Amino acid sequence: MALLVQKFGGTSVGSIERIEAVAERVIKARQQGHQVVVVVSAMAGETNRLLGLARQVDEVPTPRELDMLLSTGEQVTIALLAMALNKRGYPAVSLTGDQVAIRTDDAFNNASILQVETETLEKWLGQDHIVVVAGFQGRDSGNNITTLGRGGSDTTAVAIASALDADECQIFTDVDGVYTTDPRWVDDAQRLSEIHFDDMAAMARHGAKVLQLQSVEYARQHKVPLRVLSSFDDGEGSLVCFQPMSPQQGAVGLAMKSQHCLVVVSEPIGQIEPRLQLLGLDAWCYAEQAHSTGIIIASDELARLRLVLASDIANHLPDVAVMTLVGEGVAQIRDQLETAMAEAEVMVYHSKSTSRCMSLLINGQDQQLAAKIIHKKFVVEPESLDNRLLLAVS
Incomplete structure (x- = not known):
């Protein structure tokens, strides 16, 4: 039995139908005997909707209050997904970043994770629950809600995987893995079964969008294996790992x-x-x-x-x-x-x-x-x- 942390982004949970589909995918892992922690983003478009509301009130919102507002998007998603899992007979509990105790610095709108406390997560996992966690958010030393900035849910998933010493952190997206280049631009781009963290970080830094740079660097620093998978299709995806690189030189x-x-x-x-x-x-x-x-x-x-x-x-x-x-x-x-x-x-x-x-x-x-x-x-x-x-x- 493995401990998996699975992350689903806004497109993957963009409607009730897709949330139901995510529940089925999570249950597959549970049926294989794995413990599962799920990290989710807000539903697609929700963060922009909340930003629009804020700007109707104030063109330059107070950073603390903006974080308080934006963090509600993920709270909706975790509750809906936990409901979908419970309805299917798989006990699940939803937790905000604050309830998990994801500690961050006080850089509102772009906070960095300092620590993930594991007591609450381990309690629910020990009771055979699927734990559904809100990505993109945490709490600073002043008990203020903070958000992590662009790609924050990926970083949440990696940080939880590191804290729990998970066997794998699985990032589910709208593509079926990592490619040699963007397949929207190049028809013969090739999906890769394995990639090295050094190349992943370099590519993310220079424009690749399949994984956010902050989450890749966090995973590399804490030696968390990452796997990129499709939310919509079955497959092995692409594993980001520390396998020895080929001694051959050249463009990869x-x-x-x-x-x-x-x-x-x-x-x-x-x-x-x-x-x-x-x-x-x-x-x-x-x-x-x-x-x-x-x-x-x-x-x-x-x-x-x-x-x-x-x-x-x-x-x-x-x-x-x-x-x-x-x-x-x-x-x-x-x-x-x-x-x-x-x-x-x-x-x-x-x-x-x-x-x-x-x-x-x-x-x-x-x-x-x-x-x-x-x-x-x-x-x-x-x-x-x-x-x-x-x-x-x-």
């Missing part, structure tokens, strides 16, 4: 960031980066000249960027994409990559590399063409792979 996957823009500001990079980090803006900066800096940022963050930069924006490209190859030693294939883009007449505005990531900045309208070329030539062709195990993520 392609991550992408869409709907970004490039701005150039008349300040040196050293003055800009600390301000962006302080405000939590996720941007890629590079020095264009001695006294100007290029900034690549999500388009929906542009207005916020204008507020925090005192200098004028000297230039602005409204639609760019960032393509990132991930793998040990990918910086060594920079020339081949740029040659492939030139042959396809894809303009590369800038490139940036680390020991295991190679990023290109291109026009957004060229993203699909570039993705297909890069994925085929550097990720899946046999002569590029040398029959290595693919370790990547969509």
Whole structure:
């Protein structure tokens, strides 16, 4: 018998019918003899609805009260799922993050988990209950309800799995596992049976959305095995683990960031980066000249960027994409990559590399063409792979 922590996101619990389907899936694990803790998000669209209500009252709500409001979304879902399980004859109990005793810091709207107390969870598991926990929330040292920010339910599940020393943390999504790149952009993207945490973290950092970066890094730090599964179809999914990586070097996957823009500001990079980090803006900066800096940022963050930069924006490209190859030693294939883009007449505005990531900045309208070329030539062709195990993520 294994102890499993299963997490279902907003799409998976987006209606009563889907909540009923989640109950059936949880029961399958229970029938196999496993103990199960289920972590759920708010129903799809509910968090945005609550945000809309808040902004009708106050355009800039008090962070504490906003957390109090947003945390109610998950409370609805846990109660409904526990009802569905109990109706089917499988004892279940719903718990908020506060009732579990998920301790966080006091950073409202973007708190970090400090500790998960296990006494309440273990009590209900010991009584043969399925425990249904609200994701995305906890409580700080002042007894205030806090929320964990984007991807918070994934992090809740990983933190509970770590605290309980669970055999596996299973993240159920609307895809059936982890792919070599985003299958919405590339038809021949391949689902992977296993991926390494190092590659998963790198891909998540550079735009892959199947798992949130915070949850991947937490799982890696606490050595929690992760499995990505489909909420709608049966299958083995993809296991994120610490299996030894292949000694072969080369690209192992392609991550992408869409709907970004490039701005150039008349300040040196050293003055800009600390301000962006302080405000939590996720941007890629590079020095264009001695006294100007290029900034690549999500388009929906542009207005916020204008507020925090005192200098004028000297230039602005409204639609760019960032393509990132991930793998040990990918910086060594920079020339081949740029040659492939030139042959396809894809303009590369800038490139940036680390020991295991190679990023290109291109026009957004060229993203699909570039993705297909890069994925085929550097990720899946046999002569590029040398029959290595693919370790990547969509």
